[in-house]
Amino acid sequence: MGSIKNIKNLDNLKRLLSELPKFKYQKELTEKLDTKKDDFTYETILEIVLWKTNRFPEINDDLIIKINELRKGYNESLSDNILIKLLDSKGFDLPMASTFLRFINPDYFQIIDQRVYRILYGKNLKIPFSKPKKIELYKKYLIDLKMICLEYGIAFSESDRILYLLDKHPEVNKEQKIKY
Numbered sequence: 001m002g003s004i005k006n007i008k009n010l011d012n013l014k015r016l017l018s019e020l021p022k023f024k025y026q027k028e029l030t031e032k033l034d035t036k037k038d039d040f041t042y043e044t045i046l047e048i049v050l051w052k053t054n055r056f057p058e059i060n061d062d063l064i065i066k067i068n069e070l071r072k073g074y075n076e077s078l079s080d081n082i083l084i085k086l087l088d089s090k091g092f093d094l095p096m097a098s099t100f101l102r103f104i105n106p107d108y109f110q111i112i113d114q115r116v117y118r119i120l121y122g123k124n125l126k127i128p129f130s131k132p133k134k135i136e137l138y139k140k141y142l143i144d145l146k147m148i149c150l151e152y153g154i155a156f157s158e159s160d161r162i163l164y165l166l167d168k169h170p171e172v173n174k175e176q177k178i179k180y
Contacts, residue, residue, distance in 0.1 A: 029056050057091040074108050087131050094134045110160040112141050114178045115167035124179045
């Protein structure tokens with residue numbers, strides 16, 4: 001393994017610079033931020049953070065309309081459609097998609113994450129690669145979570161937060177590391 005190169009010891013710098021591709025990192029958001037002339041807002045700050053962490057979601061207006069429709073009333077086929085669309089979107093895997101669903105309607109959806117899954121099942125969450133398996137996992141998780149909530153008198157709408165905190169309790173899983 002060679003030493004780390006720096007710009008001062010590159011003999012062929014001009015050639016290397018001429019061969020560089022165009023900067024395409026998050027193209028639309030980069031262009032939006034580069035050309036911003038008005039004042040920064042809180043939204044601008046969030047966009048910059050998401051740009052830097054490469055977590056800026058790409059969601060179309062149709063999906064936003066469906067999300068707002070689901071907020072007005074639960075509909076299983078609509079919720080399935082939204083989950084599929086979220087999982088198809090850049091920046092979304094099951095934990096992020098479930099987070100959106102939870103904020104849409106916490107009476108029907110809760111966040112699936114490492115801590116809640118671990119306290120519920122006694123093992124680490126392994127998210128499958130295939131989208132149908134992710135959906136199957138999430139639906140089973142919600143059913144099992146509802147059963148635990150009924151059994152132990154936990155409000156389902158707060159269960160992800162309660163079980164998250166329970167997993168973090170010093171007497172519960174303090175020695176266990178989170179596996180991401």
